[in-house]
Amino acid sequence: MEFLETDHARLPVAKQLLHQLIQNNSTLPVVVLANKQDLEGAYxxxxxxxxxxLSDIGDERKMFLIGTHVAEDGSEISSSMKDAKELIAQLVLETQ
Structure with missing residues (x-):
């Protein structure tokens, strides 16, 4: 599928931007949602x-990499998306 190839090609840019974003704050939690895990050809x-x-980010930081997917018609929310929502809400509360 063409759009997955395009997404794969953008990973180096995503890596660069992620590392730039977090370089000045070693305690900032990182949550990466790897969406479309249900599709053939997904990384x-x-x-x-x-x-x-992500192994270069450091050991002192909370880091989460969660595989997710959403039904095409949006009729159901997967358990992985619900888990991601709860995790992000918890991390927000911890940083306040």
Whole structure:
């Protein structure tokens, strides 16, 4: 599928921007949602982890990489999306 190839090509830019964003705050939590995991040709979680060089981010920071997907018609919200929502709400509360 063409759009997945395009998304794959943009990972180096996403990596660069992510690392720039977090470089000045070693305690800022990082949550990466790897959406469209239900589609054929989607990068697996380990490939995304490697492509974004998440192991270089540091050990002191909370970091989460969550595989997600949403039904095409939007009729149901997957458990992974619900988990991601709860995690982000919890992290927001912790940083206030």
């Amino acid at each position: 697996c979680i380990t490939d995304i982890h490697d492509a974004l060089a």
